[in-house]
Amino acid sequence: MEQQHTLSPQQSSDINLPVHNRLRLLKLSRGDTWPERRLCELALVLECPPNGLAISDLETRLFEGELALLPLGNGLKAASSGRVLSLELERSLAPPKPQRLSDSLISQLMRRAWSSIFSTPQILEPTLELINVLADQRVRDHQEHLDLLTTIDHRIAVVIDYIDANCVNSLTVAKLAKMACMSPSRLSVRFKAATGETVWGYFQRRRCEKAHQLLSETSASVSDIAYQVGFSSQAHFTQSFKRRFNTTPGRFRQNAKK
Missing domain, CATH: 1.10.10.60 (Homeodomain-like)
Incomplete structure (x- = not known):
């Protein structure tokens, strides 16, 4: 039976413990189905095997510190184990299939947002808003690059x-x-x-x-x-x-x- 796991910031054994309505930590095992996505989702790999984290429909594996934008719906599967920090983006358009996103600043901000949930909650929402703005810009830059290649x-x-x-x-x-x-x-x-x-x-x-x-x-x-x-x-x-x-x-x- 397929399972999905969401860990608290303390990495306890509690399952499906909500800590924020948009930011969550996922512990994935090989074959697990990714939780359903109603908004564009940004995933940051925190831990993965030496050969990377494999996700269905993503042509290349993701390694620790790498990001991917995920499409809406369900059906994505983890082909290897790992821990992933996931953030719903309220305004970004979701790609039709998983899309790698290279941005070290966004990676750092996501880690900071996660650690601030309990340590400094007052900076959490401004940090998430900044991530959303930066991700929107990266998505537009990527689309402009694709448009360039087609024209x-x-x-x-x-x-x-x-x-x-x-x-x-x-x-x-x-x-x-x-x-x-x-x-x-x-x-x-x-x-x-x-x-x-x-x-x-x-x-x-x-x-x-x-x-x-x-x-x-x-x-x-x-x-x-x-x-x-x-x-x-x-x-x-x-x-x-x-x-x-x-x-x-x-x-x-x-x-x-x-």
């Missing part, structure tokens, strides 16, 4: 998708141009016209955004992260990161921990 030359869309999926790997304009069946110079011109960025600029931005996420959500060293996202040296990484975010990776991490 531009499909060959440019293929290149953008490939960069997004492989930004930590070594790529060249020549390789991408061959994929798009264009000359490197023609790809460069058409890419800039479609996106407003150069191919290399977009590639570096996606690498820096990945590094931004790792700095916020992992304890890996700055040098390790530099190599994880594909930079050949920490100095080059620091230069690119500062150009993008107007601060060094080290200072960004220090501020994120405050």
Whole structure:
């Protein structure tokens, strides 16, 4: 028989103990059905197996600290165990299927909201409202990205998708141009016209955004992260990161921990 479990903030053994009308902690076992959703739901993975938390209809697994927007209704199943913090978003449009959402600030705010239920309840509602505003913006940004991919030359869309999926790997304009069946110079011109960025600029931005996420959500060293996202040296990484975010990776991490 399928079960769903909701834990109190103290992580007691009490089942289905409500603590907030929109924010709840779910303890999922393999095969459990996700609770029915009447509003768009934002899920933050708190604990999961080393190979991640698998959810039906989500193509890739979620790892600790990662977020996903969930569709309305029921039928979603957990294909592995884990603990998830779930928040109903009052104004956001629900996606047709689970959608990964990368935002370290929202992750931090959700953790803060959960801990404030008993420690500082006066900041709970303002924190939830801020999460809702930020999530709305991320959803709009994602939709604009999808709209861009559907309106531009499909060959440019293929290149953008490939960069997004492989930004930590070594790529060249020549390789991408061959994929798009264009000359490197023609790809460069058409890419800039479609996106407003150069191919290399977009590639570096996606690498820096990945590094931004790792700095916020992992304890890996700055040098390790530099190599994880594909930079050949920490100095080059620091230069690119500062150009993008107007601060060094080290200072960004220090501020994120405050």
